[in-house]
Amino acid sequence: MQALVIATYNESLNAPRLVREVKELMPDLTIIVVDDNSPDGTAKAVKELALPDVHVLVRRNKRGYGTAVRDGLVDACKRGAEFIATMDADFSHEPKELPHMFDALEDHDLAIGSRYVGGVRVMNWHPKRLLLSLFANYYVRVILGLKTLDCTSGYRAYRRELLTKMNLKTIRSNGYSFLVEMLWRAARRKASMAEVPILFVERREGESKMSGGVIMESVFMPFRLRLTRRM
Ligand SMILES: Nc1nc2c(ncn2[C@@H]2O[C@H](COP(=O)(O)OP(=O)(O)OP(=O)(O)O)[C@@H](O)[C@H]2O)c(=O)[nH]1
């Protein structure tokens, strides 16, 4: 069984459309939307689609991207999914790439939808944002010794066996750091990883959740991961 986890916060303009599009493309896919009680009614809008195998987990308040994805992954495992993908709700990750992500899991433990493999593919990003992302990726590769060109892409697919080895309960980072920590844990468990080329498109609807706190977490977290390994 294959599943998809989508974290949402105030995505009522995007999430129902995305879920419908993905279901048209892959009718048998189980979709788990993890919403933090969005004031704009995202959860209700997805539930109203009343599509088969679409589940909405509503958490009481806004607790961040990382823990939302983690809760979704745990839920997907409980439901018996073998291959589990994650994507953003805002159409930055194109549904048509999803089958390629699952295909890559046939011979890998982890598939990363990569903006930077074989050249840079991002649309409508301010150059400052692109530079920040490229720098952040270089930074974590150097400090953590990761080989992946796109360490902060949230478009991914994991094999269940890998997730069960990764001890998700103890993951503490929450923003982009969550993505880096997941990669680090996978690398330490000798996971085989595929970078699947994707085109990343900046969101059209809804507001950005990029914040100073998220950036600061990303600056310190790679050091924390290295230090805890030493201890
Ligand atoms: N459940 C939950 N989802 C979140 C939270 N923060 C962000 N998300 C969702 O996580 C996904 C990624 O967040 P984005 O805001 O798109 O992050 P980004 O792509 O780096 O930045 P922008 O697209 O510029 O806003 C989206 O589907 C968001 O709705 C949160 O606190 N809780």
Ligand SMILES: [Mg+2]
């Ligand atoms: Mg986005």
